[in-house]
Amino acid sequence: xxxxxxxxxxxxxxxxxxxxxxxxxxxxxxxxxxxxxxxxxxxxxxxxxxxxxxxxxxxxxxxxxxxxxxxxxxxxxxxxxxxxxxxxxxxxxxxxxxxxxxxxxxxxxxxxxxxxxxxxxxxxxxxxxxxxxxxxxxxxxxxxxxxxxxxxxxxxxxxxxxxxxxxxxxxxxxxxxxxxxxxxxxxxxxxxxxxxxxxxxxxxxxxxxxxxxxxxxxxxxxxxxxxxxxxxxxxxxxxxxxxxxxxxxxxxxxxxxxxxxxxxxxxxxxxxxxxxxxxxxxxxxxxxxxxxxxxxxxxxxxxxxxxxxxxxxxxxxxxxxxxxxxxxxxxxxxxxxxxxxxxxxxxxxxxxxxxxxxxxxxxxxxxxxxxxxxxxxxxxxxxxxxxxxxxxxxxxxxxxxxxxxxxxxxxxxxxxxxxxxxxxxxxxxxxxxxxxxxxxxxxxxxxxxxxxxxxxxxxxxxxxxxxxxxxxxxxxxxxxxxxxxxxxxxxxxxxxxxxxxxxxxxxxxxxxxxxxxxxxxxxxxxxxxxxxxxxxxxxxxxxxxxxxxxxxxxxxxxxxxxxxxxxxxxx
Ligand SMILES: Cc1cc2nc3c(=O)[nH]c(=O)nc-3n(C[C@H](O)[C@H](O)[C@H](O)COP(=O)(O)OP(=O)(O)OC[C@H]3O[C@@H](n4cnc5c(N)ncnc54)[C@H](O)[C@@H]3O)c2cc1C
Ligand code: SF4
Numbered sequence: 146x147x148x149x150x151x152x153x154x155x156x157x158x159x160x161x162x163x164x165x166x167x168x169x170x171x172x173x174x175x176x177x178x179x180x181x182x183x184x185x186x187x188x189x190x191x192x193x194x195x196x197x198x199x200x201x202x203x204x205x206x207x208x209x210x211x212x213x214x215x216x217x218x219x220x221x222x223x224x225x226x227x228x229x230x231x232x233x234x235x236x237x238x239x240x241x242x243x244x245x246x247x248x249x250x251x252x253x254x255x256x257x258x259x260x261x262x263x264x265x266x267x268x269x270x271x272x273x274x275x276x277x278x279x280x281x282x283x284x285x286x287x288x289x290x291x292x293x294x295x296x297x298x299x300x301x302x303x304x305x306x307x308x309x310x311x312x313x314x315x316x317x318x319x320x321x322x323x324x325x326x327x328x329x330x331x332x333x334x335x336x337x338x339x340x341x342x343x344x345x346x347x348x349x350x351x352x353x354x355x356x357x358x359x360x361x362x363x364x365x366x367x368x369x370x371x372x373x374x375x376x377x378x379x380x381x382x383x384x385x386x387x388x389x390x391x392x393x394x395x396x397x398x399x400x401x402x403x404x405x406x407x408x409x410x411x412x413x414x415x416x417x418x419x420x421x422x423x424x425x426x427x428x429x430x431x432x433x434x435x436x437x438x439x440x441x442x443x444x445x446x447x448x449x450x451x452x453x454x455x456x457x458x459x460x461x462x463x464x465x466x467x468x469x470x471x472x473x474x475x476x477x478x479x480x481x482x483x484x485x486x487x488x489x490x491x492x493x494x495x496x497x498x499x500x501x502x503x504x505x506x507x508x509x510x511x512x513x514x515x516x517x518x519x520x521x522x523x524x525x526x527x528x529x530x531x532x533x534x535x536x537x538x539x540x541x542x543x544x545x546x547x548x549x550x551x552x553x554x555x556x557x558x559x560x561x562x563x564x565x566x567x568x569x570x571x572x573x574x575x576x577x578x579x580x581x582x583x584x585x586x587x588x589x590x591x592x593x594x595x596x597x598x599x600x601x602x603x604x605x606x607x608x609x610x611x612x613x614x615x616x617x618x619x620x621x622x623x624x625x626x627x628x629x630x631x632x633x634x635x636x637x638x639x640x641x642x643x644x645x646x647x648x649x650x651x652x653x654x655x656x657x658x659x660x661x662x663x664x665x666x667x668x669x670x671x672x673x674x675x676x677x678x679x680x681x682x683x684x685x686x687x688x689x690x691x692x693x694x695x696x697x698x699x700x701x702x703x704x705x706x707x708x709x710x711x712x713x714x715x716x
Pocket of ligand 1: 158161163181235238240246248250408646678679689690691
């Protein structure tokens, strides 16, 4: 029999960026919040002098323990899904701060086109442009409505950047100037301008200078240490929930965080949640935390899984395309790139930062004419200098043997003489791409694992090759001695890292028949449940997701405060 605790105003499931922002906004407004986090406590001091590539980057110290909980995967419905037993395609965060602790910090806004993708695509190209089975839909919110929330996230995180000439309008400049422009980036900029493209410095949550945010949180400038992606920052220079929003919430005295608390069900009756049930993973005890409002911020996979296990919302049926929970899972197309080898140049590639780079959006969204192309949307093309660490970075030109003298000679020759120019491709949803509960495999607590059914489509294959060709043009203009580019995109495979930008499954929209949450991320089917995160994206854009996750979390906080006063549906 589970132990039942006293009721709280709000319970949050998972304390990453989504959970941290909600906790900070609600506690500042005087609400009592309990944050339940399945992982452990994390703090900046954990990373002092620990530049350990093996521990963090190769053995995934900060990620979810896959022996306890994972995802099963299959390419299509005819196959039996198998559990992902080792990390590859994406890395799932765990512990206070979630994946926000070990992210890179590349902080882009989505384009105005993204939020109205279906209507804008039809308006410009006609309905026939959307292939059978592609389930794009408008988000039920416009870029202009999102803008104030983007602005709030960027000021809180202290984003360093410069205006992107091809993006939506900004109400104010980034709070900090851009990061330093390294020599490869200067070459990229010069080449892109010669090709009449529009390069700009990547918006970065690694601080370009010391900064104090509107909540009074002061952080130090980035040291370009290069141990950023997959690592925590020992200086607090990378914005993460632990050094920004969580201390603000704790200072109010209104937030109680319980670590090692693995939430397994949302309890509900009569169309409203009554609280959550979780297991204390240190004792195995089952505990019920009653609450007036439940906020689910446990990343895409567990947001979907918790709703399905709790029988909240209508489960998606891929055969009919009806139902909503699990629908429109999307990912990204990261392989449309070109690698340049420079025989006569040496760059200091070991130095860098998670969000040090330059981008251009001439081939992103609907910034270019798709009339004669067999895909919609596009990719942000970038050059990045994230800090190339010795174990994971050893590029040699194609054709080099994978062992022996030639391999050694080329490894040494090109160690600091290669540059990747790559496209971060958008991902459109399809009727048969979804997440449901695996009928066979269970986690350590006996609950079904989330099952992913996903593969690349013609849309993705066309997009990847188009982007690789554009990247090659830029490399040529930059003067690469030799270029290796993607020639064709194979099937999606879960074993090599691409991006932790999984989206969809609890999507937002204007219509309860086709979306699970409204534009405050409030569930249509349970008005006191808010589901926050990239699970709300109806498709995935050609950018990293977290600026949009953060902006939506600020909007959801506003909605929760309104709901706490008045109740009822917010739209
Ligand atoms: C290596 C890497 C690099 C990245 N770089 C970028 C980047 O440059 N730019 C960008 O925009 N994005 C980037 N991302 C993605 C970014 O980290 C995520 O978008 C962001 O962290 C999502 O925040 P979230 O709060 O939704 O989820 P998370 O950060 O995953 O937080 C969810 C939390 O919920 C907890 N949780 C899950 N299930 C339960 C449960 N049942 N009970 C209790 N707690 C639970 C988890 O332990 C976790 O702490 C990167 C991700 C990775 C892994
Ligand atoms: S590169 Fe900068 S932001 Fe990233 S971990 Fe190092 S000091 Fe921190």
